[in-house]
Amino acid sequence: MANAVWSDKVLQLLHRMNNFYLPGSCRANCLRFEVDGIKVGWIVPHVASLLASYGDVFRPPLGGALSLCSSLDAYDKRSQAVDAVLSNLRRDPSLRCLKGWRNERFNVMDKFSDPPVMWMERAATSLFGVKRYGVHINGYIVSNSGEVFMWLARRSPTKQTYPGLLDNMAAGGLAAGVSIKHTLVKECQEEACIPEALAEKAHPVSTVSYTYEDGEGVFSESQFIFDLELPPAFKPRVGDGEVQEFYLLPIEKVKELLATEDFKPNCAMVVLDFLIRHSFIEPDREPFYQEFVSGLHQAL
Template identity: 40%
Template sequence: MPGLMSNLDLMKEADAFPYEDSEPEAYKALSDTLYTLIWKGGHPLGYMLDSVLKTLLDTPEEIRGPVIVDEAKRTVRAFELPTEAERTARVAGLMKYWRENKTFDILRGWRNELWPIYGKDDEVIYSAERSGTGLLGIMRYGVHMTGYVKDETASYGMKILVAQRAANKSTYPGMLDNSVAGGLMTGEDPFECIIREADEEANLPEELMRERAKFTGMVTYIYITDERAGGEAGQIYPETQWVYDIELPTDFVPTPNDGEVANFYLWTVEEVQQKLAEGRFKPNCALILADFFIRHKIMTPENESNYDEIVRRLHRKLPFPGPHQIAPSTASV
C-alpha cells in the first residue's frame, strides 16, 4: 500500500540527526548551521542553531550574561556563574525575557518545569525551563511505558494499550502515544516519575505500578522538530528515555486524569503496526514501540531486513555527559 512508512522510516523520523559516518554530506550541511554549547572544560552540552545564537547575542548582556563564541570551532560558552543556583537563575531570567518579548513561539508552551543539564560525573550544572530546552539544544530526559494485557486469542498473545493525545495539546495534538509517558524534571527519580505520570494520565494505581512495572533499559536518539512540536521547527532534541513495560490486569480500565489524553485503545500488535505505518504515532513513541517489539521478539532479524540499523538508532551514541552514558543493564532507577 503506497504511502506507508517502514520501520526504518519511523526510526529515521525519530532519530533524525544525520550520522557522520553514513551520511557525511547531510551531517556537514546541518553541522554548518549549528554551534556547540560547551561547558568550561570544553565538553559539549548541546547543539544551538545559528538563529538562536544570534538572538542570544542580541539580548542585553545584563539578561544573558557573558557569552564567548569561537567562530573557528563553532562553539559557544554561556551561563558560567559560580553556583548551580546562580546559573539556573540566569537561564531562567533569559527564558523569561524571551517569553515576555515573544521572541520564540516555542515558549508559548511554557511548562513551568525545570529540566537538568549535566556536566561531567552526572553533576547537574544548571536547569532550564522545559519549553526552552530545544533553544539551547541540550539533552532532554523522559520516561515511557508500554502497557499490555495477555490475550491468548490475539497474535503474540497480547494486546497493547495505546493513548491518544488530546486535541488541544500544544505539541503533537491528536497523535497516538505510548501507554504512559512524561518528562523528567531536575532531581526526579525516573521510576517515581513514571508512577506519577501513570496516575495522572491513566489513573494507574501506585501499588500496581510498584508491583508490575519493569525497567527495561534506555533509548537514545537525536530528534529534529517540525511544526507538530509547536514553535520553531528545526530545533535539535538529543533525548534519553527510561523505558518500562507493565503487564496490566485484563479487567483494568484506564481513565485520563489530567486532560492530556483523549482516549485509550487496546489494540492487537497488527493494529498498532498499521497505525505506525500510517504515521499516526508521535515520532519518539514509534521508536519506543520498536524497542518493545524487539524485546518481545515481534521484530527480529528474520522478519526485518533493517534490524541492525534500527537497533543502532535506538541506542545512538551521544557526545553529551549525563546519566544516559550508563550502560542500560546497569542504569539506576
Template identity: 45%
Template sequence: MAFLDRIEDCRRFDPDGYRPFAVGSVTVGFVGHAFASRLKDFPKVFEVDTEGVRLNDRLAGFDSRTRAVAEVLESLRAKGEIRGWRDEPYPVTVSFSAAPLMTLERAAVPLFGVMAFAVHLNGVVGERADLRMWIAKRSLSKPTGPGKLDQLVAGGQPAGVSLSDNLVKECAEEAMISADLARRAVPIGAVSYITERPEGLRRDVLFNYDLELPEDFEPDNTDGEVESFHLWPIERVIETVRDTDNFKFNCALVVIDFLIRRGLIAPDHPDYVELLRGLHG
C-alpha cells in the same frame, strides 16, 4: 512506508546548523545559529561567537547559572519567542548519572540542544496471539505531537525526581494507575536519538518500561493530556507504526523496541540490524 522510516524521523541532524553550547569547559548542548545570534543580546549571561555559545564564566555556581538563564528565558517568553512554557525545570547535564550544572525550563531545552530524559510505559494485556497494547491519543492542546498516538503513559523527567517516583506520578496522572500497580512495571532498557524538530534539537533518552495489566483495567486520564485511550490488538499496533506516521515520532521508537524484544520483528527482517542501531542514536 516501513519501520525504518520511523527511525529516520529520529535522526535528522545536520551539525553544520549548530554551535556548541558550553558551561565552563563542558559542552552540554548545541544551539542553532539563529538562536545563538539572539543570545548575543544578553552578554552578561552568554558569550557568543562563531565558534560557540558559552555561559558567562562569572556564573560559577548551580544557582547563579539557573537564575541568570531563567531571567533571559522569561524575557524571551514575554516577547513570544518561547512557546509551550511548562514551568518544569530540567537538568542540564552530560549524562543521566552526572551531576547537573544548572536547570533549564523544559520548553527551552530543545533551543539549547541539551540532553533530556523521559519515562515511557508500554501497557499490555494478554500474551502471544492474544497480546494487546493500550494506546493513548494525545490531546490536541499538547505543545508537541498534538493528536498523535502515544504510549499508555509517558512523561518527561524533571530535575530532582527519581525515575521510579516519576513513573508512579505519571501513571497516576495520565492513566489513573495505582502506585502499587505502577511499581510492578519492569524496566527494560532505553532508546535514544538526536533529531531536529520544529521546537529545536532533541537529544533525548527514553527509559522504557513494560507493565502487564489485568483484563478489566480501564485507564482514565486526570491531567488533560490525553484525548482518548484504545486497547489494540498487537497486529494493529504493528501495522500503524510500520505503515503510518500516526504515532508521535519518539513513541514509534518505543513500540519498535517492544516489537523487537517480543520477537514480533524477527532477526531475519531485512532492516533488523539497522533498526537496532537506530534505536540508540
C-alpha cells in the same frame, strides 16, 4: 519476509528522528553549548546570535562554542541567569518554542550519570540542544491463549505538542530533582488512573535515544522505557485530561499503526523497541533489523 512498505516507512521514521546526524543537517553550523568547559548541547546560529547579545550571561562565541560567563560558577547562579534571559526572549516571535512555556525545570548535564550543571525551562531546551529525559510505559496484557494486546492512549486535542496522536499508555518528562520511579508512578496515576501498587510492578527494560532538528532547534532526547503487564480485567481510565481515550489493540494492529502518521513519533519508537525485545520483529524476517536497533539508540 516483512512487508517492504511497512519496513520503509519505519526506517523513514527513524531517519527523521535522527536527522541531526545526517549529511546536510544544521550540525555543521551549530555552536557547542558549553558549561564549565563541558559540552552539554548544540545551538543553531540564529539563536546563538540572540544569546550573545546578553553579555552578562554569555561569553562571545569562541572556537565554535558558546559558553556562560565565568562568574556563573554554580548550579543556581547559572539557572537563574539563563532563565532571566529566556523570560525576556519569550517576547521574540521567532522563538516559537517559548510560546509553550510550561514552568517545568529540566536538569542540564552531558550524561545522565553526571551531576547537573544547571536547570532550564523545558520549553527552551531545544534552543540549546540539551539532552531531555523522559519515562515511557508500555502497558500490555497477555490473553489466556497467549495473545499480546497493547494499551495505547490518544492524546488530548488540546495538548501543546502532537495533539490527537497516539501515545504510549503513560509517559512524561523527567523534571529536575525527581526520580525516574517517582515519575513513572506519577504519570501512571495522573494519565491512566493506575494505582501506585500496580504501577510499581513496571520493569525497566531499555532506553530509546535520538536527536533531530526542526524549525524550533535541536531535540536531543533519551527515554527510560518500562514494560507493565496488566491484569486482563484492568482498564486504564482518563485522568488529568492529557489523554482523550485509551485503546486495547492486538499487537499486530499496533505494529501496523507504526507506519502511519497517527503515532507521536517518539512513542512509535518506544513501541518499535517493545516489538523487537519481545520478538515480534525478527532478524530473519526483517531486512532492516539492524538499522531499526541502531536507530533506537543514537546518542551524542
